[in-house]
Amino acid sequence: MKGLNEYIEQNKQRFLDELFELIRIPSISSTAANKPDMYRAAEWWKKQLLDAGADKAEVYETEGHPITYGEKIIDPKLPTVLVYGHMDVMPVDPIELWKSPPFEPEIRDGKIYARGADDDKGQSFMHAKAFEFMVKTNQLPCNVKFMIEGEEEIGSPALTNWCIEKKEMLKSDIILVSDTGMIAQDIPSITVGLRGLSYWQVKVTGPNRDLHSGLFGGGVANPINVLAKMIADVLDENNHITIPGFYDDVLESSAEERALLNEAPFNLDEYKKALDIAEVHGEKGYTTIERTGIRPTFDVCGIWGGYMGEGAKTVIASEAFAKISTRLVPHQNNLKIAKLFKAYFEKIGPKSVTVDVEYLHGGQPYVCPITINAYKAAEKAYETTFGKRPVPVRSGGSIPIIAHFDEALGTKSVLMGFGLESDAIHSPNENFPLFNFYKGIETIPHFFKYFAEMGK
Amino acid sequence: MKGLNEYIEQNKQRFLDELFELIRIPSISSTAANKPDMYRAAEWWKKQLLDAGADKAEVYETEGHPITYGEKIIDPKLPTVLVYGHMDVMPVDPIELWKSPPFEPEIRDGKIYARGADDDKGQSFMHAKAFEFMVKTNQLPCNVKFMIEGEEEIGSPALTNWCIEKKEMLKSDIILVSDTGMIAQDIPSITVGLRGLSYWQVKVTGPNRDLHSGLFGGGVANPINVLAKMIADVLDENNHITIPGFYDDVLESSAEERALLNEAPFNLDEYKKALDIAEVHGEKGYTTIERTGIRPTFDVCGIWGGYMGEGAKTVIASEAFAKISTRLVPHQNNLKIAKLFKAYFEKIGPKSVTVDVEYLHGGQPYVCPITINAYKAAEKAYETTFGKRPVPVRSGGSIPIIAHFDEALGTKSVLMGFGLESDAIHSPNENFPLFNFYKGIETIPHFFKYFAEMGK
Numbered sequence: 001m002k003g004l005n006e007y008i009e010q011n012k013q014r015f016l017d018e019l020f021e022l023i024r025i026p027s028i029s030s031t032a033a034n035k036p037d038m039y040r041a042a043e044w045w046k047k048q049l050l051d052a053g054a055d056k057a058e059v060y061e062t063e064g065h066p067i068t069y070g071e072k073i074i075d076p077k078l079p080t081v082l083v084y085g086h087m088d089v090m091p092v093d094p095i096e097l098w099k100s101p102p103f104e105p106e107i108r109d110g111k112i113y114a115r116g117a118d119d120d121k122g123q124s125f126m127h128a129k130a131f132e133f134m135v136k137t138n139q140l141p142c143n144v145k146f147m148i149e150g151e152e153e154i155g156s157p158a159l160t161n162w163c164i165e166k167k168e169m170l171k172s173d174i175i176l177v178s179d180t181g182m183i184a185q186d187i188p189s190i191t192v193g194l195r196g197l198s199y200w201q202v203k204v205t206g207p208n209r210d211l212h213s214g215l216f217g218g219g220v221a222n223p224i225n226v227l228a229k230m231i232a233d234v235l236d237e238n239n240h241i242t243i244p245g246f247y248d249d250v251l252e253s254s255a256e257e258r259a260l261l262n263e264a265p266f267n268l269d270e271y272k273k274a275l276d277i278a279e280v281h282g283e284k285g286y287t288t289i290e291r292t293g294i295r296p297t298f299d300v301c302g303i304w305g306g307y308m309g310e311g312a313k314t315v316i317a318s319e320a321f322a323k324i325s326t327r328l329v330p331h332q333n334n335l336k337i338a339k340l341f342k343a344y345f346e347k348i349g350p351k352s353v354t355v356d357v358e359y360l361h362g363g364q365p366y367v368c369p370i371t372i373n374a375y376k377a378a379e380k381a382y383e384t385t386f387g388k389r390p391v392p393v394r395s396g397g398s399i400p401i402i403a404h405f406d407e408a409l410g411t412k413s414v415l416m417g418f419g420l421e422s423d424a425i426h427s428p429n430e431n432f433p434l435f436n437f438y439k440g441i442e443t444i445p446h447f448f449k450y451f452a453e454m455g456k
Numbered sequence: 457m458k459g460l461n462e463y464i465e466q467n468k469q470r471f472l473d474e475l476f477e478l479i480r481i482p483s484i485s486s487t488a489a490n491k492p493d494m495y496r497a498a499e500w501w502k503k504q505l506l507d508a509g510a511d512k513a514e515v516y517e518t519e520g521h522p523i524t525y526g527e528k529i530i531d532p533k534l535p536t537v538l539v540y541g542h543m544d545v546m547p548v549d550p551i552e553l554w555k556s557p558p559f560e561p562e563i564r565d566g567k568i569y570a571r572g573a574d575d576d577k578g579q580s581f582m583h584a585k586a587f588e589f590m591v592k593t594n595q596l597p598c599n600v601k602f603m604i605e606g607e608e609e610i611g612s613p614a615l616t617n618w619c620i621e622k623k624e625m626l627k628s629d630i631i632l633v634s635d636t637g638m639i640a641q642d643i644p645s646i647t648v649g650l651r652g653l654s655y656w657q658v659k660v661t662g663p664n665r666d667l668h669s670g671l672f673g674g675g676v677a678n679p680i681n682v683l684a685k686m687i688a689d690v691l692d693e694n695n696h697i698t699i700p701g702f703y704d705d706v707l708e709s710s711a712e713e714r715a716l717l718n719e720a721p722f723n724l725d726e727y728k729k730a731l732d733i734a735e736v737h738g739e740k741g742y743t744t745i746e747r748t749g750i751r752p753t754f755d756v757c758g759i760w761g762g763y764m765g766e767g768a769k770t771v772i773a774s775e776a777f778a779k780i781s782t783r784l785v786p787h788q789n790n791l792k793i794a795k796l797f798k799a800y801f802e803k804i805g806p807k808s809v810t811v812d813v814e815y816l817h818g819g820q821p822y823v824c825p826i827t828i829n830a831y832k833a834a835e836k837a838y839e840t841t842f843g844k845r846p847v848p849v850r851s852g853g854s855i856p857i858i859a860h861f862d863e864a865l866g867t868k869s870v871l872m873g874f875g876l877e878s879d880a881i882h883s884p885n886e887n888f889p890l891f892n893f894y895k896g897i898e899t900i901p902h903f904f905k906y907f908a909e910m911g912k
Contacts, residue, residue, distance in 0.1 A: 001509050023508075029767075030765070030766060030768060030769065031765065031766050031767065032766065042767050065686050084742075090769055090771075091506035091763065091765055091767075091769055093763065093764075093765060093769075094666070097665075097666075137802060143841070154767055154768055155768070183669075195670055199768045199770065201768075206731075206733060207731040207732065207733055207887075208731055208732035208733075209553070209880065209883050209884065210553075210882070210883040210884065211731075211882075211883065212812065212881055212882045212883070213753070213755045213781055213783065213882075214651055214653070214783055214851070214852045214853030214854050215637075215748065215759055215851065215852050215853050215877065215881075216748060216852070217730075217748065217753040217755045217783050217852060218738050218739065218747040218751055218752075218755075218782075218783065218852065219569065219736055219737075219738050219744045219747045219748040219852070220731060220733060220736060220738070221733070221736075221737035222537030222755045222756060223501030224687075224755075224756040224759050224778075225688075225691065225754070225755065226737075226757070227684070227758070227759075228683070228684040228685075228687035228688050228756065229684075229687070229688040229691070230476075230679065231680075231684035231685070231688075232684050232685040232687075232688035232689070233688070234683075235681065235685070242510075249710045252754065275662075275663040275664055275665075275672075275676060276663065276664035277662060277663055277664075277666075277676060277677070277808055277809075278808065279677075279806070279807040279808040280675055280676060280677075281675075281676055281677035281806060281808035281809075282674050282675050282810060283674065283684075291674040291675045292671065292672060292673065292674050293677040295674055296674075297669070297673040297674035298679045298680065298681070299669045299673045299674075299772055300678060300680040300681050300684065300762065301669055301762050301763050301768075301769060301770055301771050302680070302761065302762035302763035302765075302769070302773070303680050303682075303684070303760065303761050303762060303764075304759065304760045304761075305759050305760075306756065306757050306758035306779065307547065307549065307757050307758035307762045308549075308758045308759075308779075309486070309487065309547055309549060309781055310486055310487050310488065311485075311547075311816065312486060312655045312657075312757075312779065312781075312816040312817055313486065313546055313547055313549075313609075313757060313758070313779070314653065314655065314753055314757055314854075314882065315546075315757050315758075315783055315882055315883070316757070317476055317757075317758070320759065321764075321767065322771075323762065323763055323764075323769070325669055325673075325768075325770055326668055327669065350735070350737060351734050351735040352733055352734065352735040352736065353733075353736035353737075354734075359767040360767065361768055378789050393668070395671065396672065396673055396674065396675070397668060397670030397671050398741050398770075421671065424665065425668055425671075426666070426667075426668045426669075426770065426771055427666040427667065427668070427770070427771070428665065428666065428697075429665075439874055455692075455818070
C-alpha cells in the first residue's frame with residue numbers, strides 16, 4: 001500500500017473535521033425524540049461514501065431507523081468485503097459526569113472525547129477513510145460494500161429482516177467490523193468471540209397508589225422491597241444464576257482452553273486500581289477473564305421506584321421498576337433465555353404484587369473461527385502496522401447482529417477492533433485516542449490487500 | 457357552646473377561602489427551593505391567629521424553617537391548651553398522577569383535593585377557626601397557645617431545641633394535635649399510640665464510573681445487584697427484620713391487648729379491594745392491624761441507580777441509592793435503631809463495594825394514657841358531636857415531635873384527628889372531606905369546654 005502514511009499525514013485534520021460532523025449529530029437510537037437525527041446521520045453517511053469513492057450509496061427505510069448502504073464494485077470476480085458499522089449511539093446519562101458536552105467533540109490529552117468517539121462513529125469512520133485512500137490512490141484490491149445501520153445499540157431489530165430481503169445486494173465473502181477493542185496500544189488483539197444478550201424491563205406493582213409508610217407499612221407488600229428480593233434471588237451465594245435451565249446450553253470450556261485464556265495479559269491489581277475497587281466480584285470458581293469472557297451474567301442496568309428526590313419522604317410506592325440484562329455465551333439462545341427469565345421472575349413474585357416482564361431486546365453469542373483466510377488477513381494487517389502478531393480474545397460484550405449475519409447471510413464476520421478499555425464506551429466521557437484512530441485507518445487497507453491476495 | 461353550628465354555617469365559605477390561601481403556598485419542607493414558601497406560610501399563620509383573636513403572634517426563626525407562635529391568655533389561673541400543628545407538606549411526586557394541581561385546591565365529590573388538604577393544613581386550620589368562634593362569641597373557657605411548625609414532614613429537627621429554649625412561653629397543661637385520622641365518618645376514634653421512625657439514605661458505590669455491562673459484566677460488583685441483595689437480607693422468610701438487636705426493646709403486647717386491638721372494625725376483603733391487591737403481606741404471626749399498629753417495619757421508600765430512561769441501555773452503574781425507613785414501636789429508641797441499622801448495613805456490604813449510610817431523621821414512638829382528663833375531655837367532645845364514644849386506636853404513623861414534647865416540655869399530647877384513611881395523605885390526590893373539616897371545627901370547642909370543666 002504505497003503512500004499510505006503520507007496520505008494519512010496530509011489529511012489528518014480533514015479526517016477529524018469530518019468525523020466531528022458525524023459526532024455532532026445526537027443519533028441516540030433508544031429515544032424517540034432523536035429519530036430525525038438518525039436520518040441526518042444516514043444522509044451524512046451517504047454523502048461520505050459517495051465522496052470517498054463509492055459508485056452508489058442509498059439511505060434505506062426500515063420499520064425502525066434507516067440504514068445507509070454504499071458500494072464500489074471493481075470486478076465481480078474479485079472477493080467482496082462488506083463493511084458493517086453503526087451510526088447510532090448510547091444515551092448520555094448521567095450527563096452531569098461529562099467533562100465536555102457529549103455531542104461537542106473535544107481533544108484532550110491526545111484523545112477525542114465525545115459520545116460515539118469510539119462506539120461506533122470513530123471506528124466505522126476509519127473504514128470510510130481507508131476506503132477513500134485505496135480509491136484515490138488506485139489501490140483498491142477488491143470489491144467493497146458498506147452497510148451502516150442505526151439500531152445497533154437497541155439490538156438491531158430491523159436489520160436481520162432487511163438483510164434477508166437484500167441478501168443478493170449484500171452478498172460478500174467476509175463481513176468486516178470495527179466495533180470492538182484491543183488489549184492495549186502495544187498489544188494488538190482481535191475479538192474472536194462475543195457474548196449474547198437478553199434485556200428486559202420489569203415492573204412490580206403493589207397497592208394501586210402510593211401509600212403512607214406509617215399507616216400501611218408492615219401490612220402491605222412494598223414493591224421496592226419485593227423487587228429487591230426478587231433480584232437478589234436470581235443469584236445464589238456463589239453468584240451462580242438460579243433461573244432453572246439457564247446454564248443448560250452453556251458451552252463449558254475445557255481446562256486447556258481456560259488455561260490459554262488466562263494467559264492473556266491481565267493484571268488484577270491494575271484492573272482493581274483502574275476501577276477503584278477493593279475486590280472483584282463474580283461467579284465462584286472462575287477468574288475475572290473467564291467471568292467476563294466465557295461465562296454468562298445477570299446485571300441490573302437500572303432500577304427506580306418511590307421517592308428519589310431531596311430529603312426524606314415516607315412512602316410506600318405503588319410501583320417499582322428495573323432494567324435487567326443477562327450476557328450469554330455459546331450456545332445459549334437469547335430467545336430461550338428470554339422465556340426462562342420471564343417465567344421464573346413472574347413465578348418468584350409473591351401473590352401480594354403483580355409482576356410484568358417485558359423483553360426489550362437481545363442477540364446471540366458469536367465465535368469467529370481463527371482458521372479462515374479473513375482472520376489470517378486481519379492478523380497479518382495488525383502485524384504489519386503494530387509490529388506484533390495480534391492475540392485472539394473472547395470479549396464479554398455483545399454485537400447481537402453478528403450472529404444474525406451468520407444465519408441470515410451465511411457470511412462470517414471478522415472483528416478488527418481498535419478501541420481500548422479506557423475508551424469508556426457507553427459511559428460518560430467516552431473517548432478514542434487519536435493514535436488508535438489513525439492506526440485503524442492505516443491497518444484496514446492492509447487487510448484488504450492480504451485478503452485479496454489470499455482469496456476467499 | 458352556644459351558636460356553634462350557626463357560626464359554622466354562616467362562615468362556611470370564608471373558612472374554605474382562607475384554607476385555600478394557605479394550601480396555595482407550596483410549603484414543601486424537604487426541598488430547599490421552597491424555603492421562601494415556608495416564610496410565606498409562617499406569616500400567613502401569624503395573620504390568621506391575630507385575626508382569629510390572639511393577643512399576640514410571632515414568627516420565630518430557627519436553624520431550619522420558621523415557627524409561628526400565638527397565644528390568648530384570659531386568666532393565668534385557668535388551664536392552658538397548647539395547639540400544635542404544622543404548615544409544611546410532603547413533596548408531590550409522582551405529579552403526573554394528580555387529577556388536579558396539588559397546590560390549586562379543588563372540591564370534587566364533597567372533598568377538598570390538594571397537598572396538605574388533610575395533612576396538616578386542613579386539620580391544623582380547624583383549630584384556628586374553633587378558636588375564632590370561641591373568641592368572637594366570648595366563650596373561650598381557658599388559655600390557648602398555638603405552635604405551628606414548618607418541619608414536621610422532615611422530622612422536626614429544630615423544634616425540640618426551640619421548645620427547650622421557649623419552655624416558659626410554651627408552658628401548658630395539655631398539647632392538642634389534629635394530625636391523625638379516625639376509623640370512619642361514623643366511627644370516631646382517637647389515636648393513643650404512634651409509631652416511631654428512623655429514616656436513612658444509603659449509597660452503594662462500586663466501580664468509579666459507569667461501565668459497559670458486556671465488557672465488565674460478571675467481573676465486578678454491580679452496585680444495584682448488591683444493594684438489592686442487601687435490602688433483601690434485612691428481611692427473612694417470615695418478614696422478620698434481621699438487624700441484630702432490632703427487636704430488643706419492642707414492647708410485646710399481651711394476648712389480651714392483641715385480642716382487644718383486633719376487635720376494631722376492620723374488613724380484610726375491603727382493605728384488599730381498596731388497595732387493589734390480591735394478598736396482604738407482612739410479618740408472620742400477626743394480623744394486618746397488628747402489623748400496622750404494634751409491630752415495627754422495614755420499608756424502602758425510594759430506590760434508584762443506573763439507566764432509568766426509555767429503551768435499553770446496557771450499563772453497570774457506578775452507584776446505587778435507596779431511601780430506607782423503619783417504623784418503630786414502644787419502647788424502641790430511634791437513635792439506637794439508627795446506629796444498629798448503619799452498623800449492620802455497612803457490615804453486610806461485600807468488600808467489592810463501599811456502603812454509605814446517612815441518617816436523615818427519626819422520632820420516638822408515643823403512647824397517650826387514656827386515664828388523663830384531657831383524653832376524657834376529647835372522648836366527650838367526639839361523643840357530643842358524633843353521637844358515639846370514640847374508639848382508642850394505635851396508629852402505624854409517626855409524629856416524631858410528640859414524643860419529644862413529652863421529654864422537652866413534660867407535657868402529654870392528645871391526638872384529636874379528623875382525617876380518614878382514604879384522604880391519601882403523602883400520596884397523589886390527597887384530600888379532606890368537607891364533612892370532616894366542618895365536624896372538626898365543631899368538635900374542638902367542646903374539647904375546650906370539657907377540659908376547662910374537668911381541670912388539668
